[in-house]
Amino acid sequence: MFDLIIPFYNSKTLFDTLASIAYQTDTDIPIYLIDDCSDIDYSDVLDFYQKTLDIHYYKLEKNSGPAVARQFGIDHSSSPYVMFMDSDDVFSCPDAVIKVKDYLLDEHDMYVFNFAEEIPGGGVEFHENDRIWLHGKVYKREFLEKHSIRFNDTYKNEDNFFNQLCVLHEPDLCYYPECLYIYRSNPESVTRRDNYAYVFDGFPFYVYNISEAMRICKEDHCDENLISYLGYQVLVTIYFFIIGYIGQRDISEILKYAKSIYQMTDFSLLSDEYKDNSIRNEIQYVLDHGDFHTLLGNYSFDDYLKELGE
Amino acid sequence: MIDIVVVDREGNLEKTLFSILQQTMREDISVIVVSNKAHKIIPHFQKKLSIQEIVMKKATLGEMRQKGFDSGSGEYVLFIHSGDVLYDAFSIFNLYRIREDYDAVIGSIFNYSDGRFSSYLVGNLYRRSSIKKHSITFLPSESLENGFHRLLWMSGTSFVFSDDYIYYATSFFSEEKEYELVLKDLLIVLKLAKKRKYDKAQIAMVLYDLLLYFAYWYSNNEIETSLIFKELLGQVIQEYQYYQDFLSEEGRTWVSSMYQNNEMIDSIYLKQLFHCKEK
Numbered sequence: 001m002f003d004l005i006i007p008f009y010n011s012k013t014l015f016d017t018l019a020s021i022a023y024q025t026d027t028d029i030p031i032y033l034i035d036d037c038s039d040i041d042y043s044d045v046l047d048f049y050q051k052t053l054d055i056h057y058y059k060l061e062k063n064s065g066p067a068v069a070r071q072f073g074i075d076h077s078s079s080p081y082v083m084f085m086d087s088d089d090v091f092s093c094p095d096a097v098i099k100v101k102d103y104l105l106d107e108h109d110m111y112v113f114n115f116a117e118e119i120p121g122g123g124v125e126f127h128e129n130d131r132i133w134l135h136g137k138v139y140k141r142e143f144l145e146k147h148s149i150r151f152n153d154t155y156k157n158e159d160n161f162f163n164q165l166c167v168l169h170e171p172d173l174c175y176y177p178e179c180l181y182i183y184r185s186n187p188e189s190v191t192r193r194d195n196y197a198y199v200f201d202g203f204p205f206y207v208y209n210i211s212e213a214m215r216i217c218k219e220d221h222c223d224e225n226l227i228s229y230l231g232y233q234v235l236v237t238i239y240f241f242i243i244g245y246i247g248q249r250d251i252s253e254i255l256k257y258a259k260s261i262y263q264m265t266d267f268s269l270l271s272d273e274y275k276d277n278s279i280r281n282e283i284q285y286v287l288d289h290g291d292f293h294t295l296l297g298n299y300s301f302d303d304y305l306k307e308l309g310e
Numbered sequence: 311m312i313d314i315v316v317v318d319r320e321g322n323l324e325k326t327l328f329s330i331l332q333q334t335m336r337e338d339i340s341v342i343v344v345s346n347k348a349h350k351i352i353p354h355f356q357k358k359l360s361i362q363e364i365v366m367k368k369a370t371l372g373e374m375r376q377k378g379f380d381s382g383s384g385e386y387v388l389f390i391h392s393g394d395v396l397y398d399a400f401s402i403f404n405l406y407r408i409r410e411d412y413d414a415v416i417g418s419i420f421n422y423s424d425g426r427f428s429s430y431l432v433g434n435l436y437r438r439s440s441i442k443k444h445s446i447t448f449l450p451s452e453s454l455e456n457g458f459h460r461l462l463w464m465s466g467t468s469f470v471f472s473d474d475y476i477y478y479a480t481s482f483f484s485e486e487k488e489y490e491l492v493l494k495d496l497l498i499v500l501k502l503a504k505k506r507k508y509d510k511a512q513i514a515m516v517l518y519d520l521l522l523y524f525a526y527w528y529s530n531n532e533i534e535t536s537l538i539f540k541e542l543l544g545q546v547i548q549e550y551q552y553y554q555d556f557l558s559e560e561g562r563t564w565v566s567s568m569y570q571n572n573e574m575i576d577s578i579y580l581k582q583l584f585h586c587k588e589k
Contacts, residue, residue, distance in 0.1 A: 015358060016331050023328035023395055048354055052324075090332050093398035094478060122335035122403040182334070182399050 001101050002138060003077035004029050007069030008087035009036040013184070018049045020090035026098040027053060032077050034069040035059040067151035067158035070134075074150075080104075080141055084134045088184050092116060096180040100138060109143035109171030112136065113178055118185035127183075129175050131167055134159040136181035143171055147220065154209060156202040161209035168217040168226050200249065203241060207257040210234045214264045224266055229274065231265030236278045239304050240286050246299060255308070262308040311340055312402060312435070313382030314390060317374050318345035321393020321480065327355050329395035329478075335402045344369075344378040345392070372448040375431075375455065379441070379448070387436045389455065390477070394432065397475040404474040405435040413440035413467035417476025431455030433477030440467055449498055457495035464503040464516050471568075489527070493542035496520055500549060514557035517550040519565045 004021070008014055014033075021027060031053055035042065037060050046057055058076060060069060074082055081104055091097070103111060115136035116124035127133070144150075147169045151162050167173070214227050238258045242251045279301070312335070316326055323343065330341055341361040343352065352363045364381060366374055379387060386409070388402070396402065397420050405415045417433040432455065444465040449457045463469070496517075503513055524543065535543075 015354070019328040019331045020399075023325045023332070090399060092332075092400070094329065094395055116400075118334050122333075122338065122406070124334060124400065124403075182332075 001079060001104055002029060002081035002083050003032055003073070003079040004083050004085055005032045005034065005070055005073030005077065006085050006087055007034045007036055007066045007073065008038065009063060009066075009069075010038045010040050011087035012040075013088040014042065015045050015048070016184075017085060017087050017090055018045065018053060018055075021097070022049060022052050023094050024091065024097040025094050026101065029097055030054050030056060030077060030079060032073040033057045034073045036065065036069045037061065037063040065153065065155040065158070067155070067162075068153050070158075071151040074141075074144070078141075081138050082141060082144075083138045085181070086135075086183070089135065090182050090184060092179050092182050099178065099180060103174075103176060104138065106174065107140070108174040109140045110166055110173045111138040112173065112175045113138075113180045114176070115181040115183055116179050117183045120185065124182070126179060128177070131163055132160045133183070134162065135183050136179070137163070139166065140171075143169075152209070152212060154205050156205035157209045158205075160206060161213050164210060164213040164230065165216060168213065168222045168230065169220065170223065170226070200245070204253045204257065207234070207238055207254050207261070211257045211260040211264070214261060218264060225269050227264065228266045228269045231261050232267070232270055232275060233278050234261055235265065235305070235308070236282045236301075239301055240282050242304075243299050259308050262305070311338055311384035312386045312388060312406070313379075313384035313438075314339055314341050314388050314402075315375065315378030315382065316341060316343045316390050316392055317371060317378060318343060318347075318349075318392040319371070321391060323349055323392040324351055325395055325480075326390060326392050327351070327359070327361075330390075331355070331358055332399040333396065333402045334399055335406060339402065340382060340384055342378045342381050343392075344374040344381075346374075370451060371455075372450045375458070376448040376450070379438075382438075385438060387438055387441070388434065389431050391432060391479075393480045395478045395480070396433075397478045400474070401433075401476045402435075405472055405476060408470055408472060409435060409437075410470070411468070412470045413437050414462065414469050415472055416469050417472045417474070419477045419479050420475040431459050432479070434459070436462070449495060456492050457499045460496060460516050460520070461499040461502060463519075464499065464508045464513050465506075466509055466512050489524075490536070490539050490542055492520075493539070493546055497542070497545060497549075510553055510556040511558055511561060514550070514553035514555075515561040515565055517546065517553055518557055518562065519568070520546060521550060522566060522568075 006014075006017060018031075021029070021031060033046075033055060035058065042057075046055060049055060056076070058072065060072065070084055083100065100111075112129060112131070113136035114126055114128050115130070115133070116126050119125055127135070130136075143166075147165075149162070149165045149169065151158055154161065210230070214231055217227055235258060238254060238261075242254060245251055314330055316323065323345070327341070330336070330339060333339060336359065339359065341359055342364065343349070343361060344364045344366060346365065346367055346369065348365050349363065352361060355361055362381065364377055366377060369377065375389065378389070386406070388405070390396070401417070405417055409415050414437065415435040417435070419430065419433055441462065444462065444467065446458060446462045446465060448455075500513070500517075
């Protein structure tokens, strides 16, 4: 009913991820392990699980990043639905697979389950109704194929690109409040290692991927309102991000893609209330994360929009 | 540190270890597998979890549990049967976060006890120092796990219940013969409790709980009982009739709150139990 696609590169936690599938009450799902040209030999792990799990192992000829590996997984699998799992994450309970299968009988285009993020000390933070991460989401293959939705070849924020493409194509989307997936705390993971650097280095990818998603959706004649609402929201996020780095880091690349987003955003379609809320929400986010310095710059939001429009 | 003692009853040990590996608190867990044979899979898990394996070829379940308990040094201990799994990745965290100063945190068993049964050993978090302080040990005879838990309760330990499902049982006893063992164990630990001069009100609570437990069982199962079972139940009821005067109203309410439809059970099925004994 659904394929589980697990891309990985030199993962030391693949055993744990597969353990979370092997202890399911229902283990009858095809698992596509897409090895992104790792240096590690996984034959031990594969041998261990081969008897209990339906594993399809592929090794890419060159390291290409998680997006390419995931798309490879989609292209080489065939079930009506696909779900992704990172090689350091796990299902939250032994009934996760059977629950997903039950929900899939409703035949929605896209399913969004809650997921939990591990925090130090064994606790978790729950993410509800998320539209950015791939965690806890299931996609109907027919929907992806109908709209030619595919991962691009970027290394970072590729998940956001993919999800925005999906959402802007207006799937029959269903949110389920159940938490079935755990984003585990792995200090070795790409997104965790030197997190601060990852955030800054990853930000141009974020802006680029959003602008790409908007461009493709414009070409596909998706709803202009949805595209503009996304564009404005992202412009606000970019603004609060860059004011913390003005004069300290090179933000020219970010501004280049931000200009592209600006051009694709039809401001006349946006309500004042939405614009106001976007800024309020972002300020709240900044405050919640303690980045107060970003609120103290002399660079106003109006100046920023003016500059993008020039 | 939390010790998880896995008593291998020829269940699927792999599944049990997989579920421990999922725990968000896995770095604070030390696993002790007690089995009657060596397992080839253990080395695979030793790369991921702190695991010690103890092989006891001819030991009883009671001896295996005791060995498992004695072989650890963690502040808390949890018992699990091989083949069973922890309900989800938060199971240990959900017990640990409400531990406060209690001697034990009692977890619900997903597919068995929808209510708050206090009868089972598995899926509970025990404070090691409390068990040692009261010299609570497992009965060495081949038996169920209830004796340990009930003796601990009679000793006056403090419990708190977790609202979360903790344990997912794949195999539970349902044979009447095993219920006979529950009663036999109870009568053995009751002797110990008397000898140790445990508080009578506390003993009364445990006896009342056991009778309610059987009343609950009766209410859900139309099963013919054996003569031995009736005889043993008769002995327990006799003991309860002596201790019931010591049962406080608060204790009665607390115990009955653990059972669904407690008022109904209390008024109808408990009477039926007594009636059964009189017959």
